[in-house]
Amino acid sequence: MRITLLAVIGLVTVCGSLDAAPARSRFTQDPYPSTYQPIASGPVLLRNATVLTGTGERLEATDVLLQDGRIVGVGQGLQAPAEASVVDATGRWITPGLIDVHSHLGVYPSPGMSAHSDGNEATAPVTANVWAEHSVWPQDPGFHAALAGGVTSLQVLPGSANLIGGRSVTLKNVTATTYQAMKFPNAPWGLKMACGENPKRVYGQKGGPSTRMGNIAGYRAAFIDASEYLRKNQPKPATPKKKRWWESASGGGTSDSAGDSGGKRDLKLDTLAGAINGEIRVHIHCYRADEMAIMLDLAKEFDFKVAAFHHATEAYKIADRLAAEGVCGALWADWWGFKMEAFDGIQENIALVDRPANGCAIVHSDSEEGIQRLNQEAAKVMASARRAGMEIAPERAILWLTRNPALSMGILEQTGTLEAGKMADVVVWNQDPFSVYAHADQVYVDGARVYDRSDRTRHPKSDFMLGQDAATGGAK
Amino acid sequence: MSASPLSCDSRRFVYLASPLLALASLLASSAFAQDVLIRNATVHTAGPQGTLQNADVLVQGGVIRAVGSNLKAPASASVVQANGRRLTPALFGGISEIGIDEVSGESATVDSAVKLSNDQPMRPEFDVTLAYNPESVLVPIARVEGLGFTLLAADTGGSFLAGQGGVVRLDGSADPIGPRVLFVKLGNDVLGLSGSSRAAQWMLLDQMVGEARGRIGADSPHALLTPTGRAVLARYLAGSGRIMVSVNRAADIRQLLRWAQRERVRIAISGGAEAWKLAPQLAQARVPVFVNALGNLPGDFDEIGATLENAARLHAAGVEVSFAQPGNDSHNARKIRQLAGNAVANGLPWEAGLAGLTRVPAQVLGVGDRIGTIAPGRLADLVLWTGDPLEVSSVAQQVWLGGRAMPMRSRQTELRDRYLRAEGVLPRAYSP
Numbered sequence: 001m002r003i004t005l006l007a008v009i010g011l012v013t014v015c016g017s018l019d020a021a022p023a024r025s026r027f028t029q030d031p032y033p034s035t036y037q038p039i040a041s042g043p044v045l046l047r048n049a050t051v052l053t054g055t056g057e058r059l060e061a062t063d064v065l066l067q068d069g070r071i072v073g074v075g076q077g078l079q080a081p082a083e084a085s086v087v088d089a090t091g092r093w094i095t096p097g098l099i100d101v102h103s104h105l106g107v108y109p110s111p112g113m114s115a116h117s118d119g120n121e122a123t124a125p126v127t128a129n130v131w132a133e134h135s136v137w138p139q140d141p142g143f144h145a146a147l148a149g150g151v152t153s154l155q156v157l158p159g160s161a162n163l164i165g166g167r168s169v170t171l172k173n174v175t176a177t178t179y180q181a182m183k184f185p186n187a188p189w190g191l192k193m194a195c196g197e198n199p200k201r202v203y204g205q206k207g208g209p210s211t212r213m214g215n216i217a218g219y220r221a222a223f224i225d226a227s228e229y230l231r232k233n234q235p236k237p238a239t240p241k242k243k244r245w246w247e248s249a250s251g252g253g254t255s256d257s258a259g260d261s262g263g264k265r266d267l268k269l270d271t272l273a274g275a276i277n278g279e280i281r282v283h284i285h286c287y288r289a290d291e292m293a294i295m296l297d298l299a300k301e302f303d304f305k306v307a308a309f310h311h312a313t314e315a316y317k318i319a320d321r322l323a324a325e326g327v328c329g330a331l332w333a334d335w336w337g338f339k340m341e342a343f344d345g346i347q348e349n350i351a352l353v354d355r356p357a358n359g360c361a362i363v364h365s366d367s368e369e370g371i372q373r374l375n376q377e378a379a380k381v382m383a384s385a386r387r388a389g390m391e392i393a394p395e396r397a398i399l400w401l402t403r404n405p406a407l408s409m410g411i412l413e414q415t416g417t418l419e420a421g422k423m424a425d426v427v428v429w430n431q432d433p434f435s436v437y438a439h440a441d442q443v444y445v446d447g448a449r450v451y452d453r454s455d456r457t458r459h460p461k462s463d464f465m466l467g468q469d470a471a472t473g474g475a476k
Numbered sequence: 477m478s479a480s481p482l483s484c485d486s487r488r489f490v491y492l493a494s495p496l497l498a499l500a501s502l503l504a505s506s507a508f509a510q511d512v513l514i515r516n517a518t519v520h521t522a523g524p525q526g527t528l529q530n531a532d533v534l535v536q537g538g539v540i541r542a543v544g545s546n547l548k549a550p551a552s553a554s555v556v557q558a559n560g561r562r563l564t565p566a567l568f569g570g571i572s573e574i575g576i577d578e579v580s581g582e583s584a585t586v587d588s589a590v591k592l593s594n595d596q597p598m599r600p601e602f603d604v605t606l607a608y609n610p611e612s613v614l615v616p617i618a619r620v621e622g623l624g625f626t627l628l629a630a631d632t633g634g635s636f637l638a639g640q641g642g643v644v645r646l647d648g649s650a651d652p653i654g655p656r657v658l659f660v661k662l663g664n665d666v667l668g669l670s671g672s673s674r675a676a677q678w679m680l681l682d683q684m685v686g687e688a689r690g691r692i693g694a695d696s697p698h699a700l701l702t703p704t705g706r707a708v709l710a711r712y713l714a715g716s717g718r719i720m721v722s723v724n725r726a727a728d729i730r731q732l733l734r735w736a737q738r739e740r741v742r743i744a745i746s747g748g749a750e751a752w753k754l755a756p757q758l759a760q761a762r763v764p765v766f767v768n769a770l771g772n773l774p775g776d777f778d779e780i781g782a783t784l785e786n787a788a789r790l791h792a793a794g795v796e797v798s799f800a801q802p803g804n805d806s807h808n809a810r811k812i813r814q815l816a817g818n819a820v821a822n823g824l825p826w827e828a829g830l831a832g833l834t835r836v837p838a839q840v841l842g843v844g845d846r847i848g849t850i851a852p853g854r855l856a857d858l859v860l861w862t863g864d865p866l867e868v869s870s871v872a873q874q875v876w877l878g879g880r881a882m883p884m885r886s887r888q889t890e891l892r893d894r895y896l897r898a899e900g901v902l903p904r905a906y907s908p
Binding site for chain 1: 578579580581582614770771772773774775776777779780781804806807808810811814817818820821862866867868869870871888891892893895896
């Protein structure tokens with residue numbers, strides 16, 4: 001298969017449209033904006049690799065050209081600009097940068113001290129007002145370990161103690177002193193919700209909910225408030241309807257908010273309203289198939305869309321429905337049994353969610369260890385699937401780690417595949433990545449070589465790790 | 477490859493006319509035959525013979541009778557053609573709570589720790605093997621992945637001296653084999669059980685040793701141990717069993733080595749995040765380490781020096797290395813192969829990786845004369861693999877325990893098969 005996707009001419013306009021800030025409603029204005037700046041870097045030609053594009057294709061003896069932070073071309077025999085650094089990738093594999101849709105890096109960082117326990121605002125069952133980004137500790141050494149595993153973007157979520165835990169944040173996996181400098185430009189927020197055992201366990205003795213029916217009542221009450229808030233905060237038509245003498249003095253006006261009758265801003269309802277109007281993506285921690293079905297009904301009742309069910313150890317039982325409704329399953333390869341709602345987990349869960357047409361399977365980590373080897377997690381799924389008679393090719397499996405998480409997080413137009421014009425988030429592997437022996441040799445974020453296994457100067461190190469063991473080299 | 481998965485359908489799945497399934501059904505019909513000749517395998521003996529190409533293994537009466545080339549098949553034996561695939565000893569399932577922890581979040585199903593509500597929490601006599609349930613669904617789930625034995629662990633409940641465990645084979649037998657193992661946990665995880673100080677862990681341990689050795693009278697009003705506890709601890713102090721110490725920080729490991737030398741006890745270390753810093757001392761004291769080979773983050777201040785090269789550095793210094801998972805070690809015991817593979821990917825020789833899953837834990841736990849290697853006289857606990865047993869893309873094709881071909885089925889394969897098929901006229905609950 002021979003394709004060339006050089007798009008140098010069109011690049012500027014493409015980039016312009018990709019980077020344009022989306023129009024935001026008042027619910028999703030950002031007072032804590034991204035200050036992320038790609039690291040300046042010259043063009044890079046990665047030459048003669050096996051390339052998994054993340055669009056479902058596997059290309060042999062193929063080059064990938066990175067320039068000005070973007071992927072410029074994927075094809076055979078690409079010409080490098082004169083100043084390009086050329087990497088001989090013969091025998092190596094290239095994939096899009098990996099994306100973890102479920103991480104608590106930064107909010108439950110290493111070391112896991114009580115002072116660092118910032119992932120669950122477990123003070124009330126509905127805390128849609130909190131934003132995970134305000135808990136992120138950028139010095140978490142876990143970010144660097146994940147980078148060495150090829151992870152270039154991640155969604156950091158609040159924990160699952162609460163029915164509605166708050167806003168997630170999507171980060172580029174770059175080192176920075178502030179989280180704003182890691183914040184993925186213009187990525188939508190997520191909303192973290194949780195089904196089942198966790199909320200009822202945490203709040204069972206603290207005023208409830210203490211049952212699954214209590215959980216559902218809790219979501220409904222919150223979304224009823226949000227629907228009312230959304231209605232009251234709808235932009236008013238440009239020409240106000242004629243005011244009658246008995247109507248309130250407030251209301252009317254021409255600007256967006258001049259006619260509000262919604263009262264003062266409510267952070268909790270801002271987030272839920274943003275979820276209903278589709279600007280904030282709903283990610284739900286939910287294990288059991290029957291509970292996922294309830295959550296899909298809840299989503300219909302309040303007219304929001306579920307981006308993904310997370311953990312979802314029983315997703316395989318409703319794989320067809322998830323695919324039909326365009327809901328992704330963000331899943332582990334093999335975790336199960338640590339609690340009752342995880343008792344039916346199987347190793348083929350991801351393969352079975354992937355199986356239907358339009359199935360959207362994602363390998364997620366929820367773990368500072370697992371995020372370092374998402375490729376191995378996928379390889380385990382492929383092996384289990386093969387044992388069950390399902391052969392899944394590497395060019396398919398890579399979607400679980402790149403395209404599909406990007407889709408669920410609303411960043412697929414910017415990253416997640418190796419297509420001209422996208423962010424140059426790229427991993428060069430020393431071999432087929434679906435192996436326990438695979439290493440990420442080089443990792444590029446927006447075209448900058450931010451990790452290189454064979455170059456110590458490209459091994460970022462957290463402030464926390466400095467001076468811990470100078471004599472012997474310290475922790476890797 | 478030409479499929480375009482973005483507009484894909486089920487055609488991307490090639491349904492294999494699986495030789496695995498054919499072999500499985502062949503073997504299932506002879507599930508209780510104990511005589512088998514496995515022909516033409518790549519035999520990783522995990523023993524002095526190393527790896528044998530194109531070798532045969534003859535099993536009679538549940539025991540390995542011969543390993544060699546062109547062995548004659550007795551009339552009673554069924555013959556399995558391995559076609560060059562790899563054969564290993566059945567693997568070590570790690571330090572786990574298989575059969576004593578069915579659903580971790582449900583305390584009514586968990587028996588791994590004792591916490592008595594009186595003033596004598598120190599109970600070395602507590603023995604978790606008495607609660608072992610060989611019919612746990614975790615047993616076949618681990619077994620079909622090539623795991624043949626595990627070290628049942630006592631977990632810390634009321635004391636950092638957690639109690640005893642032992643080795644069980646995952647063949648459905650009810651009783652442990654080999655000597656008991658005493659579990660002790662040190663460091664920051666158990667400060668709440670030791671007066672808020674690591675130093676108090678040694679203070680309390682020394683007192684218990686004093687009681688067990690009779691240096692502190694049995695009638696002491698401050699005795700920590702019951703009379704039974706004194707007797708049990710005395711057995712370990714006399715060298716009759718291994719003390720497995722969960723510890724990570726180099727400073728604590730240094731104290732542990734001094735203590736073990738002073739008291740002349742046989743110890744092993746589990747976790748050992750910073751053990752590599754003391755590799756020569758551990759080698760000299762012949763202390764094996766069960767390494768969490770995926771640990772490279774400072775999860776706490778005891779693990780600042782964690783590195784993926786821990787296993788490789790320990791091995792290079794002459795320390796015997798096996799593996800241990802820090803969490804989810806029972807339900808996902810099968811992940812231990814991935815630990816070994818990653819240790820190899822980070823510098824451990826492949827043979828040492830396999831030994832860490834077979835010979836080393838068997839020998840360290842006192843059952844190396846029965847399991848852990850492929851050699852005449854050993855129990856026929858064997859696994860035939862689809863590929864490299866340390867590779868995540870390989871799976872166990874067939875497991876034999878005591879020469880019996882184990883059914884390659886579990887609660888998870890039952891769930892899988894129920895949902896692999898399309899639903900029929902009747903709901904799936906009517907399918908097998």
